């Protein structure tokens with residue numbers, strides 16, 4: 001069985017290398033992941049030899065060993081029993097905290113971005129979205145403003161005191177996105193771009209991974225594992241609708257993915273009702289369903305003039321509709337024992353207490 005050896009906190013590089021050698025000499029294939037909190041060694045091999053687990057556990061420098069039955073190891077519930085709660089610039093994401101990410105699909109202009117940012121912040125969104133690199137079906141469609149857009153996003157984030165998220169579509173852009181944004185979004189079309197996942201996995205900024213249009217939940221978890229394997233434990237999963245025969249909607253929102261992923265993983269699970277629906281009238285009901293199902297949050301597209309939007313106008317909510325949805329979301333969250341994050345309220349900016357379990361910070 002595969003396992004994860006969690007190492008003691010005081011080991012230096014030489015001690016870790018020595019440990020890797022000892023694990024190899026037991027006939028296992030080790031992989032080292034270093035996070036800001038702990039170093040872990042995941043191992044494959046040794047099938048049919050249950051004693052190996054005890055042998056690894058007894059090696060000097062090993063704190064504890066967790067057997068993992070799933071192909072995704074660091075993403076699995078077996079690795080961390082308690083929900084991972086991330087601290088993103090003082091906002092807690094995961095566990096009972098419900099966060100709403102909102103903003104335009106694409107950063108079109110400074111004016112639009114600031115107008116939408118002001119509105120969503122006022123209505124209670126905690127994180128600002130906006131695409132600068134847009135993965136479009138047609139090469140002739142608006143492709144995003146690139147670096148100029150990222151600069152606008154950073155300015156809006158600072159002006160409204162909101163962490164920002166934007167999509168990165170290419171390994172060559174990881175550096176520039178890292179520089180200007182607070183979170184990486186890996187889009188549905190890039191969920192299995194393994195080089196991109198490895199690259200963002202080498203950074204220390206949160207990675208929001210959207211489920212591929214035709215990907216299983218296991219495949220989504222394996223994509224998360226790519227990021228985690230590189231030592232970045234700040235991963236969020238997002239269900240955004242999958243391709244089915246239903247043609248009333250753009251994609252079919254797989255609401256069951258929320259409890260399924262939560263059962264199998266300790267990572268926060270978000271839902272994107274906008275891309276699933278493809279039409280704005282369905283966005284609030286799908287968002288409510290997501291929060292009722294226990295999601296850690298939703299990511300919603302908002303535009304002050306959707307008819308003129310350069311991307312995804314038909315699914316963009318007007319700010320007033322967004323506000324109405326927020327009011328309902330707060331009530332639904334309460335029903336399932338969760339709470340929508342509000343800026344400025346007591347306790348929302350505090351770093352969570354360090355705990356022993358898994359990657360939890």
Ligand code: PEP
Pocket residue numbers: 105131135186187188189210240272275
């Ligand atoms: C987006 O968030 O604007 C987007 C392109 O999403 P997805 O990757 O889910 O299609």
Ligand code: MN
Pocket residue numbers: 105106275301311312
């Ligand atoms: Mn979009």
